[in-house]
Amino acid sequence: MMLVLWVQLGAMLQAHAANATNAGKLDAVLVVDVSNSMTTSDKHNISSEAMKMFVDMTSAQGNKIGVVSYTDKVEREKALIAANSPADKAEIKSFIDSLHKGAYTDIAVGVDEAVKILEAGHDPANYPMIVLLADGNNYLNTASSRTQQQSDNELQAAIKTAQQSGYPIYTIGLNADGQLNKDSLKKIAADTQGKFFEASTADQLPSILSQIFADHLKLKVVPLTSMTANGQYQDVTIKIPNASVMEANVSIMSGNPVELKLYAPDGKEVSLTSNNVQLSRSKAYSMLKIVSPVQGDWKLKVKGVTRDKIDISMVFNYDLQLAMEPIPVKTYSKGDTIAIKAALTENGQKVTSADVYKQMKATLLVTDTATKQVKELPLANTGSGFEGSYSVEDTHRYELKIKAEASSFYRETQPVIVDASTAAASGTQTPAKPAEPEKPFPWLLAIGCLVGAIVLIIAILYILAAMKKANKGFIGQIAIEICDEDTGSKTPPQYKKLNTFKGKVKLHQLLQLAPELAETDKVTLVPGKNDTIIIFNRSACTIEKAGRVLDAAAGKELKKNDRIKIMLQNVNKSIYVDYIV
Structure with missing residues (x-):
């Protein structure tokens, strides 16, 4: 049995003065294919x-984590929730344990939902x-109307949104059965500034996830020695190099x-359940989190099963940034010499x-911004910063950036x-000869006529669109269930055909104008494109879809088989609505 131990020293990274991003905190969405094909892999x-270990790797506070499991549809999802306590992380890990497999696969569904979760809660x-x-x-259901082209289009749209919003997608391909589609996963990662990893066995996943965690936060995985368990306590030294370390996580997989x-470091035993130490366990690993460890050599004693191999590696993090003077x-001009200085900063100091x-x-x-060639020039370490110089080589534009690295982390300046x-x-420009004045064109009159014509056309189009919208019909029906939150009881589904309505319909009408449900009078359904409906919520009710709150003030699209939950404010009841086409 392989037993892997690695140490991650996590910290809240303070933002550079020009960048408000809190670099040590994550909004991470974990997406997993739960189709039957993954059973072999x-x-x-x-x-x-591995996903649960990733949850435990994140720092004690400040992170948000979401989860999506998909086949050819979203099987289950958890929107971004704060992971500020062991209880929060336990809830996320319990959700991961509850995921089940399904028959088909459509990768676009999982990626698209993950992007939407970040868009909604980042x-x-x-x-x-x-x-x-x-x-x-992909393995699409031939009985459905979904085509590979539709899947490709949805995937490209999700990738484009991720690109524009700055959401890197790290892809991990499981290749246990030799059927891995590397090209697809590599392209998703490359197009979004993420990275692709391949695992021939699932046992490699924890190591890969630690690499992803380190890469995203500009850390390094540091390999140490290996040992074999002998059934007795064996010592592992954890060096805390300085006071900038904010958190240490020791993960043991077995x-x-x-x-x-x-x-x-003073030799005193530390309780594994104290305020500064958190211990979490899983079927495959244990994780020890030490908050604000003091500088020095800590000693961890590990007792494993005899003959288990123990591989040890570490990931460090510091509360540091790098700033250039x-x-x-x-x-x-060509030949000018520029003095270069940089130093690490902590809390802006x-x-x-x-x-x-x-x-x-x-x-x-x-x-060189013209040729794209990059030159690397070493800087001197003065013990309190870095110094050097650069001589301008040519009459070009140059981008200067400093990278400082140790064995366990690296930082870059803006x-x-x-x-x-x-x-x-500047010395070759000749002033242009002034042009002879020309007779002015009557621009004011021309612009006035053009604006008037445009306004008239817009008014006509608006009237025609309003008339068409008012007469547009619905497709399909909805099923409504009313749940009493005090008792948990639900009414039998009430099926309401929508094709008898034109333009729009208020939910209160579909609820037969029940007085206690009057607040739904401001929840409106309108026909949408491609057999969809648009729901508008201008009430105090809260609408959820798949556990995520929908801001439907400006309208949200409901597709075939979508299910939403409307939580009322005036009475302790909820309304479940299923759209059926």
């Missing part, structure tokens, strides 16, 4: 264990990301239970501790533009 359901202060576990293959003891804004800079290396990256191209052009 993941016989022991390691994907669920906090601009957090890093957004999507992690997709799949084999990349099919067999392990026993743990933890000792602080401002470069004068001016027109540069320069870090001068030699412990932090020890063994760090920094490089100036110079990109890019700065040095422009030497305008200096060369």
Whole structure:
């Protein structure tokens, strides 16, 4: 049995002054293909264990996590919820354990829903990301009207939204049966600035997810030594290098239970259930989270089953950013020398501790914006920062950026533009000869006539559209169930045909104008395109779809077989509405 131990030192990364993003916090949506084809690829359901480990990897507070499981439809989903306590994380992990498999596969469904979840609940202060576990293959239900072209179109639309919104999609392809569609998953990752990973066995998933976590937060996975369990406690040293470490997570993966003891640098044993230590367990791993660990060598004692192999690696994180000293804004010339300085910062203050800079290396990256060539120039480590210089090579525009890295993490500065191209052009410009004045054209009169014509056309089109909309009919029917939230009892479904209505219908009408449900008078249904309906909510009611609140003030589209829940405010009742075509 393979037992994997890795350490992740997580921190709340403070934003660069020019960027308000809180780099250490995540809005992550985990998406997993639960079609029957994945049964061969993941016989022991390691994907669920890996996703749960990812949940535990996130820092103690500030993250939001969502989950989507899909076949050829969304089987189950959990919208982004805050993971600010062990109880919050336990709820998410319990949801992951409840996922079940289905018959068909449509990858566009899962990606599209994940993007929608981020669109609905992403906090601009957090890093957004999507992690997709799949084999990349579609297996559509031939009995449905869904075509591969429709699936491709939906996938491309979701990818475009992810591109525009800055949602990287990390794809993990399970290839246990040799049927992995690498090209599809690679393209999704490349188009969204994510990364593609391949796993020939599900046992590789935990390691891959830790790499994704590290890559997204500019961390490095540091491999250490390996050992074999002997049935006795064995020591593992966890070096906390400086006071900038905000959190340490120790994850131990094994099919067999392990026993743990933890000792602080002063030699005193630390309770695994104290305020600064959190311990979570799963079928395949245990995770120990140490909040605000003091600097020094911590000792973890691990007792595993005899002959279990133990591979140890670490992921560090620090409450640090890298800032470049401002470069004068001016027109540069070929041969000019520019002084370069940079330093790590913490909470906006320069870090001068030699412990932090020890063994760090920094490089100036110079990109010629015309040729796209990149030159790397080493900078000197002064013990409290980095210094060097750059001589402008030609009359071009250059982008300057500094990257500093240690064995466990790296940071980059915001890019700065040095422009030497305008200096060369400034001496060659000749003032243009003034043109002879021409007789003015009657622009005011022409514009007035044009505006008048446009207004008239718009008015006519608006009237025609309003007339057409008012007479447009519905397709299909809806099923309505009323739930008493106090008792949990539901009424039998009431089926209401919609084709007898034109233009729009109020939900209160469909509820037979029951007085206690009068607040639904401001919930309206309108025919939509392609056999859909649009629901407008201008009441105080809350509308949910798949556990996610819908803001339907401006209208939300309901497709075939969509189900929504409308929670009333004046009475403790909910209304379930199914759209049937």
